Amino acid sequence: MRRTVLSLIFIAAIASMIYSCQGADQLKQDIYYTNGRDIYIKNCQNCHGVNGEGLGALTPGLTDSIFLKENKQKIACIIKYGMDSTITINGQQFEDKMPDFNTLANIDLAQLIVYVTNSFGNKQGMYTPEQVAADLKKCSN
Amino acid sequence: MKSRAYLFYTLLSCFILLFSACQENRKLPVYGQREAITVKNPDGSTSIDTLYQSIPAFRFLNQDSVYIDNATFKDKIYIADFFFTSCSGICPVMHRNMKDIYEKYKDNPKVMFLSHTIDFKYDKPNVLKRYAKKLGVNTSKWQFAYGEKEPVYQLAKDYLVAVFEDSKEKENYVHEGYLILVDQQKHIRGAYDGTNPDQVAQLLKDLPVLLAEDNK
Numbered sequence: 041m042r043r044t045v046l047s048l049i050f051i052a053a054i055a056s057m058i059y060s061c062q063g064a065d066q067l068k069q070d071i072y073y074t075n076g077r078d079i080y081i082k083n084c085q086n087c088h089g090v091n092g093e094g095l096g097a098l099t100p101g102l103t104d105s106i107f108l109k110e111n112k113q114k115i116a117c118i119i120k121y122g123m124d125s126t127i128t129i130n131g132q133q134f135e136d137k138m139p140d141f142n143t144l145a146n147i148d149l150a151q152l153i154v155y156v157t158n159s160f161g162n163k164q165g166m167y168t169p170e171q172v173a174a175d176l177k178k179c180s181n
Numbered sequence: 182m183k184s185r186a187y188l189f190y191t192l193l194s195c196f197i198l199l200f201s202a203c204q205e206n207r208k209l210p211v212y213g214q215r216e217a218i219t220v221k222n223p224d225g226s227t228s229i230d231t232l233y234q235s236i237p238a239f240r241f242l243n244q245d246s247v248y249i250d251n252a253t254f255k256d257k258i259y260i261a262d263f264f265f266t267s268c269s270g271i272c273p274v275m276h277r278n279m280k281d282i283y284e285k286y287k288d289n290p291k292v293m294f295l296s297h298t299i300d301f302k303y304d305k306p307n308v309l310k311r312y313a314k315k316l317g318v319n320t321s322k323w324q325f326a327y328g329e330k331e332p333v334y335q336l337a338k339d340y341l342v343a344v345f346e347d348s349k350e351k352e353n354y355v356h357e358g359y360l361i362l363v364d365q366q367k368h369i370r371g372a373y374d375g376t377n378p379d380q381v382a383q384l385l386k387d388l389p390v391l392l393a394e395d396n397k
């Protein structure tokens with residue numbers, strides 16, 4: 041009896057340790073998300089909208105989770121250097137130019153991307169400044 | 182007994198008066214310069230009247246390469262603004278908001294929209310047409326006007342909107358984001374920051390007030 045109680049307490053302790061570690065990761069992601077939202081409101085919301093809905097056929101929405109998932113490694117490049125090509129988002133073609141935001145630091149980009157890829161129906165989780173640095177090395181333009 | 186009925190009716194009429202006074206009878210101000218003028222009355226006497234600033238005559242090409250002028254907006258009230266198609270700052274917000282109003286008043290022929298481009302180099306009618314289409318505007322209710330620099334920049338002054346060219350700016354053009362409400366007499370009746378949700382909400386409240394006034 042005593043043994044079972046002890047082992048239960050032990051399991052509970054381990055579980056709460058794992059849980060609080062996850063909590064720390066989650067907390068970091070939440071901070072990134074909140075900061076990212078501020079950067080989004082200031083720089084992106086005018087074109088992409090409060091709810092990432094875009095603007096007619098001028099600006100694509102950020103609600104196409106498949107596009108954002110498949111192009112996760114390119115998002116940092118798109119934001120930092122802008123984009124001027126023809127793309128299909130949610131079945132609609134877009135051809136206008138997105139301006140560059142080359143004054144944003146890697147940490148800003150990471151926070152912004154955490155916000156965008158975890159809002160508007162997207163759920164991609166954490167993204168770090170180190171990943172931004174690695175992705176930016178591979179920009180094609 | 183008689184005096185009681187008297188009291189009752191007096192009170193009742195007081196209430197009716199009070200309530201009718203409560204009914205909204207708001208009137209929008211008239212903006213801009215004004216001057217006093219002397220007018221001749223039919224009986225030969227004279228009196229003083231006020232002459233308000235109004236939007237002067239203009240003539241520009243629209244998105245369909247057709248000339249538009251004051252007559253295009255005869256008997257209409259309209260919302261005007263200044264923008265350019267490659268503007269990546271405030272214009273998308275202004276036109277997102279204007280588009281919402283356009284949708285709300287789609288079925289009201291008395292309301293029109295007029296956007297003047299200040300990019301006289303690039304925003305030719307075909308560019309305006311492409312822009313309008315992408316914004317989702319395909320009726321003549323919303324006119325996009327192209328003109329030479331001189332007349333357009335001068336007209337902006339008459340709308341009390343600051344616009345200028347600045348080669349030091351990344352995008353070369355600078356302008357204020359006001360949505361200007363113009364009545365049937367071409368008087369300016371409101372100026373709302375098209376990027377500010379509160380002011381756009383106020384515009385939505387003022388529009389019916391102006392419409393009601395013109396219906397009298």
